[in-house]
Amino acid sequence: MVEPHLPPTRIELYLDCWETFGTEEFPVERVRATQTTQADDAPSGRSRGDVQTAVETLVAAGLLERVGEDRYQVRLTPEDELEDWIDDTVSRVSSLHEAVQSARRDRDARVSESDRTAAVDFEGTTYLRLPVAPETTVAEVARALTDTFETDPDHEHVVLTAPADEAAHVQHIADRLCDPDTDRVGSYSLQKVTTEVLGPDPDSLTFRLYLTRSGR
Known part of the structure; x- marks a missing residue:
């Protein structure tokens, strides 16, 4: 035999609501005033907390519905x-x-949008975006680029981004990374492609420095 999803006490409360209010709206306080007669004919009162919980259970089951703040109706x-x-x-x-x-x-759309912001399309080429903070060192950028290329070995293009007033810092890092006399990023060498400054607000412009890798 299949057991009902609701305990008998909940079903009894539902029947009390139906017999007392019909399809009219009612507040929880009026439900508290109803009493279920037990087998020994002794009425049992209900606390507000118990009734509130029971009523919400009946709403979840679809037998009642909330029609306003603290007001319900038989559904x-x-x-x-x-x-x-x-x-x-x-x-x-x-x-x-x-x-x-x-x-x-x-x-999924938010995740997709987040993925798109991780890349920059420039002149028909997709560049993986790597933000550069004022305190970022050459070694930290080199490690990040190495990790990027190892994670996506088929990708060859990266763009360093920073606020426009950090352009000199980004240029310095790129110069060091592209210097043939310095250690290469992993097993790759880097070359500058170009730079650009973007933004409608002169006080919040973004500097981009595009790099491409070559050689293994």
Whole structure:
């Protein structure tokens, strides 16, 4: 025998709500005033916390619905046909499924957008973006580039980015990395492609220095 998803006390509360309020709206306080007669005919009161929890359980089950702040209503009545209950359940499940799928699409779009911001398209070439902070050293950039090339061995282009007032710092790092007399980045040498300064606001411009690797 299949056990019901709701305990008998919850079902009794649902029936109390139906018999007391019908399809009219009601607050939790009025539910507390209802009493269920037990087998020995002794009425049992209910605390607000217990009733609130029970009512929310019935909302989750689809038997009641919230229609306002602290106000509820019977959603499915005992007098409705089974087909009506099934149709309502299918409708709620379909809505829930669509909400989940929509949220999933939004999440995937955000991840995709994040991936796109990790790369820069310039003159038909995609450059992996590597931000450079004022305190970043040549060695740190070299390690980051080595890790980048090892992670994506087929990619050959990187762009160093920083606020425009850090252009000299980025240029210094690039000069050191591209100097043929210095250690190469891993097993690769680097060459400058070009630089550019971007941004609509003169006070928040971005400096980009494009690099490409060659040789192994």
